[in-house]
Amino acid sequence: MTATTPPSGRHSTRSRRFRLNSMESLGFIDSPTTATTWTESASETVGKHVAPPPTHEETTEQILSKWTPTDVGRGLLSKNIRWSLIIGVTMIIAGVATLGLWLYQLPAANEAKASTELTSVASGLDSELGTLESAVSDLTAGVATDFSVLEATARDLFDSSANMSSLDSTSRSLAADAAGAALEGARLAREAVTFQTALAPVLVVPDLETNGAFIELDEAARLFGDWQAGFDQMREALPEGALSAVSTELATLSGELEATQSRYLDALRSTDQWGAISALDDLEKRLNTISELLSESVAGVGARVAERVSEARTALAGLLD
Numbered sequence: 001m002t003a004t005t006p007p008s009g010r011h012s013t014r015s016r017r018f019r020l021n022s023m024e025s026l027g028f029i030d031s032p033t034t035a036t037t038w039t040e041s042a043s044e045t046v047g048k049h050v051a052p053p054p055t056h057e058e059t060t061e062q063i064l065s066k067w068t069p070t071d072v073g074r075g076l077l078s079k080n081i082r083w084s085l086i087i088g089v090t091m092i093i094a095g096v097a098t099l100g101l102w103l104y105q106l107p108a109a110n111e112a113k114a115s116t117e118l119t120s121v122a123s124g125l126d127s128e129l130g131t132l133e134s135a136v137s138d139l140t141a142g143v144a145t146d147f148s149v150l151e152a153t154a155r156d157l158f159d160s161s162a163n164m165s166s167l168d169s170t171s172r173s174l175a176a177d178a179a180g181a182a183l184e185g186a187r188l189a190r191e192a193v194t195f196q197t198a199l200a201p202v203l204v205v206p207d208l209e210t211n212g213a214f215i216e217l218d219e220a221a222r223l224f225g226d227w228q229a230g231f232d233q234m235r236e237a238l239p240e241g242a243l244s245a246v247s248t249e250l251a252t253l254s255g256e257l258e259a260t261q262s263r264y265l266d267a268l269r270s271t272d273q274w275g276a277i278s279a280l281d282d283l284e285k286r287l288n289t290i291s292e293l294l295s296e297s298v299a300g301v302g303a304r305v306a307e308r309v310s311e312a313r314t315a316l317a318g319l320l321d
Contacts, residue, residue: 118171119320128149128154133296133306133309135147135305139302148258182308187303188304196237208224210280235254243301253286263275
């Protein structure tokens, strides 16, 4: 078999003969012969798919050796400069710098502001403590004192110390101690005066008839019962936990009043005037005992109030110095 037609697109070919020994051995070819095929020479492929020859590249040192400086200042000055952009960038940089400086100085400014505010409130509370000191001498007389301004100032001081995170822990602790001592002193003084004011009407023995000939038993029982009801009502209205010793004695006397009333009415029924007087005298003694205990308890409250004032002033001194 001989190929006689060259492939399309080939301009020059050359033939090469080769033996087909395999086909001859299989019987497809009777005798040895030759076959022709075509191959391209190296010169025929030039310009088709062969990469261009490498070019010589200059090194960085060679490039720099050929560079010479030029005067470009005048060229730049002759061009249009976007001054708005330059000004804008400059303003942004200045703003960022100002913000950074403000943030840097903010903690110190907050601390100074908090310290000034705390000092102002502390000075106000120090002035109001005079009201609490004056109230100590008025406690035994049962004179009520208005502590509303003092308590409001103490609460402001406490709130200020709690909300100002820039303050140091020592200042917050001193402010809380001063406010707490002032509020405690005002509470103690108010409760003592409340006790005295409420007890005053019932710590006096009731003016009851002792001669059974001049009063009916029903009327005598009603009058004694009215006084007893007022006594119990007053006792239940007292501040809970205040003057506990006095409260205990009042509760004891309340439990004895039923027996005292029975003695009084029995004496009137039997026209035993001395028996009725004796029953009322015993009641008066019990009331006098409670009155004396009240005076002692109020004096003790006064001493505790004075201690709270001293504690508040000591704490305030640490803030104001």
